[in-house]
Amino acid sequence: MTTVDIIVAGAGPAGLASAAALATSGFSVAVVAPRAPARAPDTRTAALFNGSLALLQNIGAWDSLAADTAALAGIRIIDDRDTLLRAPAVTFEAHELGLTAFGANVPQEALARALRDAVERLVNVQFIDAQVTAIDVEPSPSGSSQDALKSLAHVHLDTGAVLRASLLVAADGRNSTCRKAANIAAEVTNYPQIAIAAQFGHSREHRGISTEFHRPAGPCTVVPLPRRRSSLVWVERPAMARRLVAADDAAFTAALEERLHGVLGTVTAIGERRHFPLSCVKAATLAAPRVALVGEAGHTLPPIGAQGLNLGFRDVATLAELVGAARAAGCDIGGQAVLDRYVAARRTDIDVRTRAVDWLNRSLLADLLPSDLARGASLHLIGGIAALKRQVMRAGFESAGSLPHLMRPSLERVPVAIPALDARP
Numbered sequence: 001m002t003t004v005d006i007i008v009a010g011a012g013p014a015g016l017a018s019a020a021a022l023a024t025s026g027f028s029v030a031v032v033a034p035r036a037p038a039r040a041p042d043t044r045t046a047a048l049f050n051g052s053l054a055l056l057q058n059i060g061a062w063d064s065l066a067a068d069t070a071a072l073a074g075i076r077i078i079d080d081r082d083t084l085l086r087a088p089a090v091t092f093e094a095h096e097l098g099l100t101a102f103g104a105n106v107p108q109e110a111l112a113r114a115l116r117d118a119v120e121r122l123v124n125v126q127f128i129d130a131q132v133t134a135i136d137v138e139p140s141p142s143g144s145s146q147d148a149l150k151s152l153a154h155v156h157l158d159t160g161a162v163l164r165a166s167l168l169v170a171a172d173g174r175n176s177t178c179r180k181a182a183n184i185a186a187e188v189t190n191y192p193q194i195a196i197a198a199q200f201g202h203s204r205e206h207r208g209i210s211t212e213f214h215r216p217a218g219p220c221t222v223v224p225l226p227r228r229r230s231s232l233v234w235v236e237r238p239a240m241a242r243r244l245v246a247a248d249d250a251a252f253t254a255a256l257e258e259r260l261h262g263v264l265g266t267v268t269a270i271g272e273r274r275h276f277p278l279s280c281v282k283a284a285t286l287a288a289p290r291v292a293l294v295g296e297a298g299h300t301l302p303p304i305g306a307q308g309l310n311l312g313f314r315d316v317a318t319l320a321e322l323v324g325a326a327r328a329a330g331c332d333i334g335g336q337a338v339l340d341r342y343v344a345a346r347r348t349d350i351d352v353r354t355r356a357v358d359w360l361n362r363s364l365l366a367d368l369l370p371s372d373l374a375r376g377a378s379l380h381l382i383g384g385i386a387a388l389k390r391q392v393m394r395a396g397f398e399s400a401g402s403l404p405h406l407m408r409p410s411l412e413r414v415p416v417a418i419p420a421l422d423a424r425p
């Protein structure tokens with residue numbers, strides 16, 4: 001039976017970033033994920049805020065990625081509903097917080113490659129092409145702290161193999177098998193909406209500004225890419241979304257130009273379109289004995305306000321910091337004390353953002369006077385009061401609570417002696 005310090009289930013961005021962060025701190029790590037089947041490319045990008053970019057830098061995944069990304073200098077919200085109570089457009093600009101950018105827009109295909117390369121450079125990580133099917137935690141016979149150190153997670157794979165580790169990091173996405181196997185309940189909300197994701201060219205400069213049109217069916221957002229290109233997340237009711245995905249390029253381009261009201265000029269070179277049904281998944285907790293959930297395994301949000309992966313990366317950086325601190329103090333790295341601290345550190349950030357995104361999405365869909373008034377009044381106030389606007393920007397684009405070390409720029413990492421992978425029989 002293979003034993004490592006930490007097993008990571010899932011090789012999406014949250015799983016790969018976890019593996020890189022934990023392995024560069026010297027832990028032996030096994031990443032368990034099924035090899036991705038050949039499929040159409042991921043057309044999504046992720047708008048990542050500065051803390052997430054610092055994490056990518058600190059785990060060695062940024063340098064090969066930077067040229068594919070575009071800085072996010074501003075975020076403009078345009079109320080595009082046909083109503084008398086239409087709110088004024090508000091633009092949040094990074095310089096108002098003394099920053100050059102809030103972050104960068106990163107193509108998800110390039111991100112996956114850069115993270116995979118960063119992990120593959122680490123000698124103390126092994127990849128296992130399999131799926132987790134079940135987990136048991138070895139009971140500690142007497143409950144003493146010495147025995148607690150010996151009680152390991154047994155992780156069963158669909159290949160029949162069983163791995164052991166002090167901690168299982170469950171990064172296996174929104175339908176997380178690990179979450180279910182650890183008996184963690186999750187609240188699931190399916191919205192009557194589908195997001196269309198694509199990348200395209202345009203005749204006007206975006207000037208680093210992302211524009212979010214708030215419409216009754218959901219937001220339609222364009223986010224800068226290098227040169228005169230942008231990415232699109234267009235949320236629609238399912239029937240309309242299916243029609244748009246099936247439309248030919250000329251019809252889709254015409255519909256998009258109409259939707260964007262000319263902010264990017266003429267739309268050109270529309271790329272492949274993929275669609276994503278919208279849902280919200282919220283795990284009741286982020287931990288169970290020897291199991292920590294990160295990324296969409298713990299929380300899946302609709303793609304509004306670019307919160308999803310930024311939250312996931314904050315899980316990763318927080319967990320890596322707590323696990324590293326436990327080892328430095330000679331404590332059990334997957335013990336209850338570490339897991340309790342992890343849950344406490346992440347709770348507010350996740351709760352606040354899940355509620356805010358859900359409220360904003362529902363308020364657009366509801367088409368009710370009170371929600372129109374509330375949203376319109378909020379935008380009026382935010383646009384008119386500079387201090388409030390700065391507060392909203394900090395709340396939206398920065399972490400609630402102190403930033404983990406791995407998300408601070410130019411981290412001077414203390415070099416650690418990295419042991420070769422320990423595959424104890």
Ligand SMILES: Cc1cc2nc3c(=O)[nH]c(=O)nc-3n(C[C@H](O)[C@H](O)[C@H](O)COP(=O)(O)OP(=O)(O)OC[C@H]3O[C@@H](n4cnc5c(N)ncnc54)[C@H](O)[C@@H]3O)c2cc1C
Pocket residue numbers: 009010011012013014015032033034044045046047048130131132133171172173174176177178195196197233276294295296297303306307308309310311312
């Ligand atoms: C249209 C769209 C736009 C978005 N834009 C943004 C944005 O601008 N900014 C932002 O921050 N976020 C954004 N997001 C959210 C972001 O894409 C997700 O948060 C992120 O991709 C989730 O990563 P993850 O690693 O948690 O999960 P996933 O990427 O789903 O990875 C899950 C992994 O687990 C593996 N797996 C599954 N089951 C098992 C098992 N049983 N055993 C082992 N492995 C398993 C899978 O093969 C996969 O490797 C967007 C999402 C959408 C849909």
